[in-house]
Amino acid sequence: MKKHDENKDLKLFSKVGKVETGTKTLKLSTSATVGIRMWGRIDYLTHYCGYVLIFNNFAGVGINTPAPSDYYTYKKTKKDYQDTYKTKRNNKRSQL
Known part of the structure; x- marks a missing residue:
């Protein structure tokens, strides 16, 4: 993919959910608000980089603001x- 970068997309996803690079899982809360651009990043990470998306009520956010x-x-x-x-x-x- 020309416009995506794995490290950049993982960093941006960590603002919405949790990233576990060892097991290649992306944990996303069911109550999280995800826009169209974030869905594109999730699509790239799951289909081209081998990550697995898991919906979880207790996923939380990677960065505390x-x-x-x-x-x-x-x-x-x-x-x-x-x-x-x-x-x-x-x-x-x-x-x-």
Whole structure:
């Protein structure tokens, strides 16, 4: 297939379901929302790369992302951590 890449498609599928490369299985939750492009990636992985798709209620998601309500607090705490790290590093250099 000209437009698909196995590693790229596995990485993108891991946002929706779980990937087990050792057993070549793709686990997808029955409640997951899958678009037409993702179905194309799943089709490529199952028909051309030898992966097996399993629908499972407890599949979960490979990458944990914060909930939309917690997004702003997550972003703020991440920014605060980066700011404190930068100031600590700058203070260490100024003391030398």
